Amino acid sequence: MNQIKKLLIVGFVWPEPKSSAAGGRMMQLISIFKENGFEITFATAAQDSDFMVDLSEFGVIKKSIELNSSSFDDFIVELNPDVVLFDRFMVEEQFGWRVVEKCPKAIRILDTEDLHCLRTARQKAFKENRIFELEDLLSEEVAKREIASVLRCDLSLIISEFEMNTLKDVFKINEDLLFYLPFLVDEMKEEDLLELPSFEKRNDFVFIGNFLHEPNWNTVQYLKEAIWPSIKKDFPEAVLKVYGAYPSQKVLQLHQPKNGFHIMGRAEDANEIVKNAKVVLAPIRFGAGLKGKLLEAMQCGTPSATTAVGSEAMHDGLPWNGFIEDDPAEFAKKAIALYQNENLWKQSQNNGITIINECYQKSNYSNQLISLVNLLLIDSKRHRLHNFMGNLLQHHAFKSTMYMSKWIEAKNRN
Secondary structure, rough: OOOOOOOOEEEEEOOOOOOOHHHHHHHHHHHHHHOOEEEEEEEEOOOOOOOOHHHHHHHHHEEEEEOOOOOOHHHHHHOOOOOOEEOOOOHHHHHHHHHHHHHHOOOOEEEEOOHHHHHHHHHHHHHHHOOOHHHHHHHHHHHHHHHHHHHHEEEEEOOOOHHHHHHHHHHOHHHEEEEEHHHOOOOOHHHHHHHHOOOOOOOOEEEEOOOOHHHHHHHHHHHHHHHHHHHHHHOOOEEEEOOOOOOOOHHHHOHHHHHHHHEEOOOOOOHHHHEEEEEEEEEOOOOOOOOOHHHHHOOOOOOOOOOHHOOOOOOOOEEEEEEEEHHHHHHHHHHHHHHHHHHHHHHHHHHHHHHHHHHHHHHHHHHHHHHHHHHHHHHHHHHHOOOHHHHHHHHHHHHHHHHHHHHHHHHHHO
């Protein structure tokens, strides 16, 4: 009889799938491993939140842990996981060396979520009012930490093909250390559209996104200042509803109902809101990874208007679920056309279904991932032997991170 394999996920926060795409991504990973017979423990040093998912409903064991504490060592020795998955590089920095020391045989996987160094470098270029160049990444401080984390792990999950290519071409990462895993959703059929609200029954433009994420806040500012005035001028009845978790006072101050610009706050049911909207607006100017809001729009049969950065690596060259435009004046014109032209709207909706079925099918990726993990479980020694740079970084980072953490722990005791 096969022994049940144990997966420990060390989270950055407790998953909130209704608050962010990152939370949805984590639940997809849990689903893949659960369906393949893994016993899963989810541990994080983050505080509980009002909107965290009830992990017990998914058969996942919940465990609170502490930063810079040897109590984690006792916990992981007792658990003795076969696989440890780190949720973002900052978590691997904190706990990776402890896993290596106490459970050296455990396979270490990093879920990057998106490349933080790419998002940070793009944001910096944007604020300096210059065009982002891939070379910017080489001087980015976050890149040094994030790439070191990728190299120290046995496998990193990469959500975007653009990021896969960046890691291989710019940072010269060996492909054996990377696995492309986009968002994963169910197949859609044309009859699924019949169950969704029709063109005539939908109203309003909508934007949706977690406001703790800087690109979302910037997008809403851009909509308010550069795009919405043009839309309102040519389409006076237009209404935009902006939803998002954790809106700050700065966000709430943009609420201007007389101008059709509504700040709605947290969406209780994002799916329901997007399904009843006519067009999703997402003129994103910097960021990384894949945009959960744009995939959700496709699933809801709602066309979207976005930018080159917003659509990056999301459609594999297939016709977009609406349009892609970087010029604000053109963006406004095309948004109105998409809203008012039923034929264009329906064609865009069908484009979205094609993208979903071609690019995001769970069956295309989940079996490959589990096969790869099982191979690593069988032959991690050979895999690690060939990752010399990872071993080198592990050796040095182990020492520096370990002593820093032990110093903090000793200081906290005094």
